[in-house]
Amino acid sequence: MGKAAAAAARTIGVLLFLLGSLFSDVKVEAQMPIPAKIDGFVYKGAPVWGKSVVVEAFFDPLCPDSRDSWPPLKQALLHYPDRISVVVHPFPLPYHNSAFIAARALHIANKLNSSSTYPLLELLFKFQEGYYDEQTYNLTRASVVGGIAKLAVAAVGKHSLSSFLSGFDDPATDSATRISFKYGCSRAVTGTPYFFVNGVPLSQSGSALGYKKWRSILDPLLEKRN
Numbered sequence: 124m125g126k127a128a129a130a131a132a133r134t135i136g137v138l139l140f141l142l143g144s145l146f147s148d149v150k151v152e153a154q155m156p157i158p159a160k161i162d163g164f165v166y167k168g169a170p171v172w173g174k175s176v177v178v179e180a181f182f183d184p185l186c187p188d189s190r191d192s193w194p195p196l197k198q199a200l201l202h203y204p205d206r207i208s209v210v211v212h213p214f215p216l217p218y219h220n221s222a223f224i225a226a227r228a229l230h231i232a233n234k235l236n237s238s239s240t241y242p243l244l245e246l247l248f249k250f251q252e253g254y255y256d257e258q259t260y261n262l263t264r265a266s267v268v269g270g271i272a273k274l275a276v277a278a279v280g281k282h283s284l285s286s287f288l289s290g291f292d293d294p295a296t297d298s299a300t301r302i303s304f305k306y307g308c309s310r311a312v313t314g315t316p317y318f319f320v321n322g323v324p325l326s327q328s329g330s331a332l333g334y335k336k337w338r339s340i341l342d343p344l345l346e347k348r349n
Contacts, residue, residue: 155305156298162306163210164233164240166200176207176344181214181307181317182244184225185255190248191331192316199337206345211244213300214307214315221254221267224291227300228271231290232279242278250274320344 163179180196182189200207213229215222225247233240252258259267272287279287290296307317311324318325318332320340327336 155309156302158299158302162303163212164229164244166197166209166211166241175205176203176341177210177319177321178207178341179210179212179319179322181212181312181315183214183216183219183222183315184229184244184247185219185222185251186216186315187251188329188331189315190251193245193248195332195334195337198334199341202338203341203345207341211241212307213303214312214317215300215304216315220256221259221271223300223304224264224267224271225251225254226303227291227296228275228287230296230299230303231287231293232275234290234293234296235283235286236279239275239278239280243275246274246278247271 178196178200180192182193196209200209213226215226228247229240229244232243247254254267254271268288268291272284272291275287276284310319314329316331317328321344325332325340332340
C-alpha cells in the first residue's frame with residue numbers, strides 16, 4: 124500500500140470512528156404493535172381483572188413441560204370456578220421448529236370459533252410428539268400446516284378444514300402470533316411454561332407445577348380476599 128493510499132485509509136478510519144461515536148448515543152426505539160385487545164386466551168371461569176386471582180400462563184403448544192403444566196392448573200381452576208381466572212398466552216419457542224405454526228393455529232381457531240381454542244390446545248398437547256423437530260425434519264411447511272389443520276377440525280368443526288387452512292393465508296393471524304411472542308418477550312418470558320399470578324412472575328416457572336403446589340400458591344391469596 125502506498126503512502127497516499129495509507130493516508131486515505133487512515134482518514135476513512137477516523138471518519139468511521141467519529142460517525143460511530145456520533146450515533147452510539149442515539150437510541151432507536153420501535154413501538155411494538157399494539158393489539159386491538161389484550162393478548163391471550165381466557166379460559167372459562169371468573170372474569171379477568173375483576174375480583175378474581177389472575178393466573179397467566181405462557182405456553183408453547185409443542186413444549187412437553189407446557190403440556191404437563193396444563194392439567195394441574197386446569198384442576199386448580201375447576202376447584203375455584205368463580206374465584207380464579209386463567210389466561211394462556213401462546214409463546215412459540217424459536218428452537219421448536221413447528222411451534223409458530225401451532226401457535227398460529229390457536230389464533231386461527233380463536234378467530235373461527237373462540238370456544239374451540241382450548242380444545243385445540245389440548246389436542247396439540249396430546250399429539251405434540253408428532254410435531255417435534257425430529258418427526259418433521261423432512262417435512263415441508265405445507266405438510267406440517269396440513270397435519271395441524273386436520274387435527275384442528277376435531278375442535279373447530281368437521282366442515283372447517285377449508286376455512287382453517289385459509290387462516291394461514293390471513294395476515295391478521297400471522298400478526299397476532301408475532302404479537303403474542305413479542306408480548307411474552309416484553310414481560311421477560313424466557314421459556315415455557317412461564318407463570319404470573321396477579322401480574323407477579325412465579326419463581327417456579329420453567330417446569331410443570333403440580334395441583335398441590337398451585338393450591339399452596341392460590342389458597343393464601345384467596346383467604347386474604349375473604
